[in-house]
Amino acid sequence: MTVDTHDIENIVAQQETWRQTQTINLIASENTPSDAVRKVQCSDFMGRYAEGHPNEPGKVNRYYQGTKYIDQIERMAHDEICELFLAQQADVRPISGNAANTAIALGYLRGGDTVVCNSTDAGGHISHGPVGVIGRRIQNRGQVLKLGTDKSVHLHYLPLTEDHYHVDAQKTIELIDQISPQLVIMGKSLFLFPEPVTEVAAFCKSKGIPLLYDGAHVLGLIAGGQFQDPLHEGATWLTGSTHKTFPGPQRGVILGNLDAEGEKKYWPAADRGVFPGSSSNHHLHTLPALLVAIREMKQYGRDYAAQIVRNAQALGHALDELGTQVEAREFGYTRSHMIAVNVAGWGGGVEVAKRLEESDIILNYNMLPGDSDPRNPSGLRIGVSEMTRFGMDEQAMGELAQLLHEAVRGKSVKEQVNALRGRFTEMKYV
Ligand SMILES: *Cc1c(COP(=O)(O)O)cnc(C)c1O
Numbered sequence: 012m013t014v015d016t017h018d019i020e021n022i023v024a025q026q027e028t029w030r031q032t033q034t035i036n037l038i039a040s041e042n043t044p045s046d047a048v049r050k051v052q053c054s055d056f057m058g059r060y061a062e063g064h065p066n067e068p069g070k071v072n073r074y075y076q077g078t079k080y081i082d083q084i085e086r087m088a089h090d091e092i093c094e095l096f097l098a099q100q101a102d103v104r105p106i107s108g109n110a111a112n113t114a115i116a117l118g119y120l121r122g123g124d125t126v127v128c129n130s131t132d133a134g135g136h137i138s139h140g141p142v143g144v145i146g147r148r149i150q151n152r153g154q155v156l157k158l159g160t161d162k163s164v165h166l167h168y169l170p171l172t173e174d175h176y177h178v179d180a181q182k183t184i185e186l187i188d189q190i191s192p193q194l195v196i197m198g199k200s201l202f203l204f205p206e207p208v209t210e211v212a213a214f215c216k217s218k219g220i221p222l223l224y225d226g227a228h229v230l231g232l233i234a235g236g237q238f239q240d241p242l243h244e245g246a247t248w249l250t251g252s253t254h255k256t257f258p259g260p261q262r263g264v265i266l267g268n269l270d271a272e273g274e275k276k277y278w279p280a281a282d283r284g285v286f287p288g289s290s291s292n293h294h295l296h297t298l299p300a301l302l303v304a305i306r307e308m309k310q311y312g313r314d315y316a317a318q319i320v321r322n323a324q325a326l327g328h329a330l331d332e333l334g335t336q337v338e339a340r341e342f343g344y345t346r347s348h349m350i351a352v353n354v355a356g357w358g359g360g361v362e363v364a365k366r367l368e369e370s371d372i373i374l375n376y377n378m379l380p381g382d383s384d385p386r387n388p389s390g391l392r393i394g395v396s397e398m399t400r401f402g403m404d405e406q407a408m409g410e411l412a413q414l415l416h417e418a419v420r421g422k423s424v425k426e427q428v429n430a431l432r433g434r435f436t437e438m439k440y441v
Contacts, residue, residue, distance in 0.1 A: 029371075030373075031043065031436070032432065032433070032436055033371055033428075033429050033432060033433075034371045034372070034373050034428075034432065035371065035372050035373070035398060035411065035414075035428055035431065035432050036373045036374075036397045036398065037372065037373060037374040037393045037394055037395065037397075037398070038373060038374055038375055038394060038397075039228065039255070039348060039349040039375075039392050039393070039394025039396070040200075040227075040228065040252070040255045040394070041254075041255070041394075041396075041397055042254055042255060042256070042257075042258040042396050042397045042400065043258070043397055043400065043401075043438070044254070044258050044259055044260055044300065044304060045258070045303070045304070045307060045438055045441040046438070046441070047303050047307070047441065048258075048259060048260060048300045048303045048304050048307075049300070051299045051300050051303055052260060052296050052297055052299070052300045053296070054296050054299070056080075056081060056295035056296040056298070056299065057295070057296040059077065059078075059081065059292070059295050060074075060075050060291070060292045060295075061073060061075065061078045061081045061082070061085070061292065061293070061295055062074040062075065062286055062287075062291055062292065063286065064085075065078070065081075065082035065083075065085050065086050066078065066079075066082055081295050081298065084298050084299050084302060085103065085104075085298060087302055088103045088298055088301055088302045088305065089101050089102075089103055091302065091305045091306065091309070092264060092266070092305050093266075094309070095234055095305055095308060095309050095312075096233070096234060096242060096249075096266050097242070097243070097268070098242055098249075098266040098267060098268050099267060099268050099269055099270075099274070100265075100266065100267035100268070100269055100274060100278050100281075101264065101265070101266050101267070102114075102264065102265040102266075102281055102282065102285050103262075103264055103298065103301065104285050104286060104290060104293040105250075105262065105263035105264060105265060105285055105289070105290065105293070106261075106262055106263060106290055106293055106294045106297075107252060107261060107262060107263045108225070108227035108250060108251055108252030108255075108263045109138050109144070109263070110263050110285075110289050110290060111250035111251065111252075111263035111264060111265050111285075112136075112138050112139070112144060112145070112223075112225060112250050113138075113144045113284070113288070113289040114265060114281055114284030114285040114288055114289045114290075115194075115223055115248055115250065115265070115280065115281060115284055116144045116145050116148040116284070117144075117148065117283075117284045117288040117289055118279070118280030118281055118282070118283050118284025118285075118288055119193075119194065119221070119277075119280040119281075119284065120145070120148045120149055120193060120194060121148075121149070121193075122148070122149060122150065122151040122152075122154075123149065123151055123154075123165070124148075124149040124165065124192075124193040124194065125149070125164075125165050125166075125167065125190055125191070125192040125193055126139075126145055126149055126165065126166055126167070126192055126193065126194045126195070126196065127167045127168070127169060127183070127186065127187065127190075127192045127194075127195045127196065128140075128145065128166070128167075128168065128169065128195075128196035128197075129168065129169050129178075129196070129197070129198075129199045130168040130169075131378065131385070132378050132380065132381075132382060132383070133168065133169070133171055133175065133199065133201075133380065134199035134200055134201030134202060134203075135168075135199045135200065136198075136199060136200045136225060136227065139196050139225070140166070141156050141158060141166060145166075145194075145196065146166055149165050149166070149193075150165070167186060167190060167192065169183055169186075169197070170182035170183055170186060171380075174339065174341070174342070175380030175381070176203055176204055176338070176339050176342065176380070177204055177207075178197070178206050178207055178211075180207035180210040180211055183195075183207070183211050184210065184211060184214045187211070187214060187215065187218065187220065188214075188218075191218065191220070192220060193220070194220065194221055194222075194223060195211065195215055195220060195221075195222045195223070196222075196223045196224075196225060197211070197222065197223070197224050197225070197241075197246070198223075198224050198225030198226055198227070198228075198229075198241075199225070199228075200227070200228060201349070201351060201377055201378075201392055202228045202229060202347050202349065203338075203339055203342075203344070203345045203346065203347055203349065203350070203351065204339070204342060204345070204346050204347070205238060205239035205346060206224070206239070206241075208222070208224060208239060208241050208244040208245060208246055209244040209245060212244060212245025212246055212247075213245060215245075216245060221247035221248070221277055222245065222246050222247050223246070223247065223248050223250065224241035224242075224246035224248070224249045224250070225250050225251075226241060226249050226250065226251040227250065227251050227252040227255060227263075228252075228255050228256060228347070228348070228349075229251075229255075229256055229347055229348070230251035230252065230253065230255065230256060230257040230264075231255065231256030231257035231258060231308065231312065231315070231316055231319075231348075231396065232256050232316045232319065232320065232347060232348060233249075233251075234257060234308045234312045234316070235308065235312035235313045235314075235315060235316025235317065236312075236313055236316070237313070237316035237317050237319070237320050238316075238320075238346065238347060242266060242267070242268040243268060246268075247267065247269070247273070247277050248265055248266070248267055248277070248281055249265070249266040249267070250263065250264070250265050250266075251263060251264050251266070253301055253304065255396070256316070256319065256348050256396045257304065257308065258304060258307070258308075258315075258396070258400060258440075259300060259301045259303075259304030259305070260297040260300035260301055260304065261297065262294070262297050262298070262301050265281045265285070267281070307440065307441055311440035311441065312440075314440060315399065315400065315439075315440040318399050318404070319348045319395060319396050319399045320345075320346065320347065320348065321405060322395040322398070322399050322403060322404065322405060322408050323344070323345045323347065323348050323349060323350055323394075323395050324343060324344055324345060325405040325408040325409070326350060326393065326395060326408040326411065326412055327340075327343075327344030327345055327350040328344065329408060329409045329411075329412030329413075330350075330352060330412045330415060330416060331344070332412075333412060333413065333416040334416070335352060335354075335412075335415070335416050335419060336352065336353040336354075336356075337350055337351070337352055337353075338350070338351040338352065338353060338379060338390070339351070348394050348395055348396045348399075349392055349393060349394040349395070350392075350393050351377065351379060351390050351391070351392055351393075352390060352391045352393060352419075353379055353389055353390055354389065354390065354391055354419055355389035355390075357419050357420060357421075359376075359387055359388065359389055360376030360377060360378075360387075360388040360389060360390050360391055361376050361386070361387065361388070363376070363391060363419055364376040364391060366418065366419070366421065367391075367415070367418050367419070369423065369425065370414075370418045370423055370424045370425045370428050371425050371428045371429060371432070372414070372415065372418060372424075372428055374391055374392065374393055374394075375391070375392055376388050376390065376391060376392075377390045377391060377392040378390065393415075395408070398411075398435065400438055400439060400440060401435040401436060401437065401438060401439070402435045402437060402438075402439045403435050407431070407434075407435065410431055411431065414427055414428055414431065
């Protein structure tokens with residue numbers, strides 16, 4: 012007798028209806044992959060292993076037999092993602108963005124090393140911080156990981172300009188000059204504006220220090236040519252998630268644009284960091300799905316990414332006009348897929364995010380510059396990648412701004428939210 016799965020299927024179906032047809036999803040790290048991406052994921056690859064690299068004629072690179080089809084897929088994914096990003100190196104095996112960062116940490120860093128990165132309250136990702144993989148990797152057992160600006164500390168934060176939304180390139184260069192870190196990390200999770208990669212990477216290169224650009228959030232915008240291009244601005248490695256602005260399956264990637272000398276020096280760290288460092292099997296069933304998403308981005312990425320940025324700016328502008336406080340107004344709110352809104356006056360981020368969920372608007376609370384308690388942040392992070400994919404444009408952003416404005420102030424707008432979402436359920440850019 013087969014096991015009873017009715018209750019499980021029922022929950023999955025409810026999730027599908029709720030999140031695919033009723034809610035307006037504004038979580039900046041989420042997206043819905045296309046039907047083509049979803050369809051190809053359920054296959055025999057789900058139960059297989061393929062450690063190492065694809066076999067080549069006359070050369071065995073795998074540790075198991077039975078890999079000839081995943082070898083084809085992996086080679087295609089490698090070559091086609093290199094074409095998309097004009098990259099020289101690619102590793103398509105990391106199973107997520109965090110796993111890609113873990114690979115660099117394991118492959119390149121050692122206990123006692125010094126790293127410069129964005130702090131959490133400046134929007135940095137937790138994986139870069141003291142309790143994340145970067146912090147843990149450079150901390151020796153029994154040693155307290157010191158943070159700050161003193162010469163003896165291991166984890167330094169990128170100096171910011173006065174507005175707190177930009178890295179101060181000159182001060183960063185001075186800091187690097189002073190402390191000679193082993194690694195500099197740029198990129199973050201509350202990511203409104205490009206980082207000064209060109210200036211900082213050039214200086215790093217003169218000192219022989221690699222620069223890791225964590226493009227988890229903005230990978231799709233980079234692919235569409237609508238954000239900065241870290242690989243061609245001098246970053247050593249670009250890591251990313253393939254399911255945020257890049258609308259693929261949940262995986263990660265490491266990309267490089269290194270010359271022969273740089274490849275010899277820096278790529279083995281990424282390669283060994285991925286396998287055997289941070290993964291064994293690499294969740295093979297999602298790799299054909301990534302290949303589908305790469306092709307979609309090749310064809311539609313430019314239009315999709317451009318509309319995302321226009322929508323984020325339009326939403327910021329409309330909310331601001333209504334009187335809801337949008338951060339970074341003097342810089343046009345954003346150049347990415349997200350905006351930051353200050354709701355300290357309406358109960359704070361946690362309370363307002365919960366209130367919005369009751370109206371089927373899904374987003375997350377976020378710390379804003381100057382916040383010190385992560386459990387009582389004053390902001391909301393609002394991303395528009397998924398709703399853009401379902402066809403929302405600047406005018407729809409205006410309607411959404413009105414609903415957000417009212418819901419933040421405690422009004423229930425569930426019916427209007429469901430109605431607005433109901434007009435945008437067909438996926439574009441596929
Ligand atoms: C989301 C995020 C990650 C982690 O990515 P996963 O794919 O969820 O593992 C890493 N770095 C940054 C900056 C992120 O925002």
